[in-house]
Each structure stands twice: as structure tokens, then as C-alpha cells.
Amino acid sequence: MIEARGIVRGFGRRKVLNSLDMRVGDGEIVALMGPNGSGKTTLLRVLSTLLEPSAGEVLLNGSAVRDDPAAARRAIGMVGHATYTYDDLTALENLRFYWHMHGLPGKEFGMVGPAILRRVGLGHRINDRASVFSRGMRQRLAVARAILHSPRVLLLDEPFSSLDQKGVDILSQILLEEKAKGCSVLVVTHDIQRISALAGRADILTGGRISQSYASESIRKGELERAYRASAEGVIM
């Protein structure tokens, strides 16, 4: 479970997040939506320890992330805008590098690494350098990197972008499997159709805080879509 309490974060004089509270429980997929510049990526960066909040705190399973950021990073998998992969390394070497960065036992990688690449549909390209991969294939590699260490929390920033239909299906399946394992999943997305099949809740971020929250039933009824469109036009319903 990951929880943000009273998070404040700004850049210069502009407050992007303003006393934001939110929680993603174990085995829950939450969609985070909002207009461009509303602070979705900033929130993900704060939750992942890449940014320090100016005020408030992030709790991971009840413990403050600030007290032990390394332990929090061990529990978090992140797919950001960038893939964080090295062009001059093969797909397998990229995963091996991050495996060691997580301090995981080297012997186990021989089984786990290729299996995860097969899971994201890159099983036939494990020894190809990332430099020859298309954007979509790099995105699949980024997903493999994020789930490599079996994280308890997955943070994904527009993960469906640049994926083809097969890639979207694979990622959706992975998110459902991680949810079934008890992982807390927070997905930043603008794709209402896609997320309505996955998320148990959708939160809309406007004005630096969660302005509206919709349960899966409301998402299916189309309430989320109307509210999301209104938020993009600056109207809060």
C-alpha cells in the first residue's frame, strides 16, 4: 500500500501539488487522470522518491519513505516517460544490470531474466541491443525492468503510449497479474477506454489535489469520461 499525505511540491513559486492526499491499497489498480500540467508526473516522481516533497509525507505499507528511501525503492517499480534502458546493452544485459542494482542474487537471473522478457513479448530478441529496438519494444523492455524485482508498488506514467495492440494487451495482462499478487498499481493515463477495463478506481487531479474519485461502477457508466473532459476544460463537476 502506498499513501500520500498532505503532499506539497512546487517549482519556483508555482505549487504543482497542494496538500494532496491519496492512497493505493494492496491489490488495487488506480488510474490517475487530469489535464496536461496538472501534476500527475510530479506526483509519480514524489511517490517514487525521485523528488522530495516540500511538505507532507509518502508512506509505504505504513512506514515513511523519507526514513528509508532505499527500502522504498526496493519495493517500487516505475515506468516513466523515459525507458531508463541503455542503447549499447542487449535487452538481457539491461535487465541483468538493474537486477544487480537491486542487489538480487546473480544465480537466479539466468531463469528470471529471459522469463520476464518472454512475458513482455521480447523473448526472441533478448540478445539484441536496445539501440535497434523500436519505441514500442523499448517500452516493453521498460515494463520488464519495472517488474523485474517483483515490486509491491507499480507506478506507471502513460505506459500504453507507443505500444501496439499486442503490447497493450500484454501490459494489461501484466497489470492484472500484478494486482492479483497484491501489488498496488497507480497508472497515469488519458486512455479512459483502456483503463476502465483495468482500474478499480480513477482519481482526477486538478488544482494540485485529487478533486474527484470514481469507483469502477461510475467509470463504466461514463461518469468518469464526462468529469475528465470537464476537468480538461477547467470545469470541476
Added chain:
Amino acid sequence: MNAALYLAAKDLKTELRSKEMVSAMFLFSLLMVLAIRFAFSESVSDGSVAMSDLASSSLWICFSFAAIVGMATTFAKEKDRETLEGLLLAPIDRSTIFLGKALSNLVIVFAVDLLSMVFFGLFFSYDFSGNALPVVGIAFIGTLSLVLVGTLVAAISVNSRAREVLLPILLIPLIAFTVIIPAVAATRNAIEGDVSESVRGIQSILAFAVVFAAVGYFTFDYVFEG
């Protein structure tokens, strides 16, 4: 510590494949030795410049500038290719990143140092064999000191828009009196066979290497503070 070794191994592997940093440093070093050879060709043949003075100063000009050229890309490459955040998301201390980067820089810069010595020997028809060990030893310790402070400064300057300018501006005043001048003197003494003076120079460079290592290790957490 293991993570630092894996990080250094990753850096060396990617560098071996791309050769971006090494090729620039190699050409830079070759050009410097060539320019010095032509500038001092008469002085060398008529003996008006002592070979120990020429070798020590030329080599340390090559070592230090090649190191600056190389170290400028240490974090810049990670930042430009958007892999730096991947490193920062790993559950390791920031000081481990410092150690790993310093180690890979040391290997690459020291390899270029050795090449520079070979170039110097070839272009000046100079045989280092009599004092190769102390000269190589001083090069190693001086380079260690250079990369320790250089890695820290490269990390500090990576988020600046003018990082290519900022790195030498911050680094050169730090290394001029602590590494370069004592290293030139120690190398000259080693070539002249004055071992005791040379050892005194090495001790001073080593002391600064320890200080730079400690400063880098304990302050690196704050360099990438979000």
C-alpha cells in the same frame, strides 16, 4: 560495494562498445603530444630543455585535459539518454553511484594516460624503461585523485545548462595545486632518479585523494537531492 562494481562494469562495457569517450580522449592526447613535439623539436635536439622537465609537464597536460574531456560525459551521457533516473531509482546509496562512476573513470582515464606515455616515448624517441614504474605509479595516483574530484564535480554540473563550461571552471582550480603541480614535480623527480623527493610528492597527492574520496562519498547524497 558490489553495486559499484556492477555500475563500473556497465560503464566500461558500454564505453567499449560505443568508444565515444575513449576516442575523443585518445585523439586529444595524440594531438597534444604531436603539438608539443613540433613546438620543442629544436630545444630537444640542442638540449636547451631538459627531457625531465618536458616529459613531466607534457604528460600532465595530456593526462589532465584528457581526463576533463572524458569526465565531462560521465553523468551527461546518463542524463541525455534518460538513464540517470533509472540509476537514482535503484535501491542503492548515492555514494555507491559515486564509487562506481569514479572507478570506471579511473580505468578509462588511466588507460589513456598509458597511451599518452607511449605516444610521448614514440614522438620524442624517449625510453621510459629505466623509470617506468615510478612514473606509471605517479600517473595512477594522480589520476585517482583527478577522477575522485572530477566525478563529484561532473555530478554537480550535470544539471547545469552550461555544464561543458562549468566542469573545467570548477575542476581546474581544485586540481591545479592539489594534484597537477605536485604530480609534475614528482614525475620530474622520478625521471631524474630522485626517489625521496618523488615519494614526498606522491604522499601529498595521496592525502588529497583521500580527502576527495571522503568529500565525494559523504556529500554525494546531496548532489542528486530531488
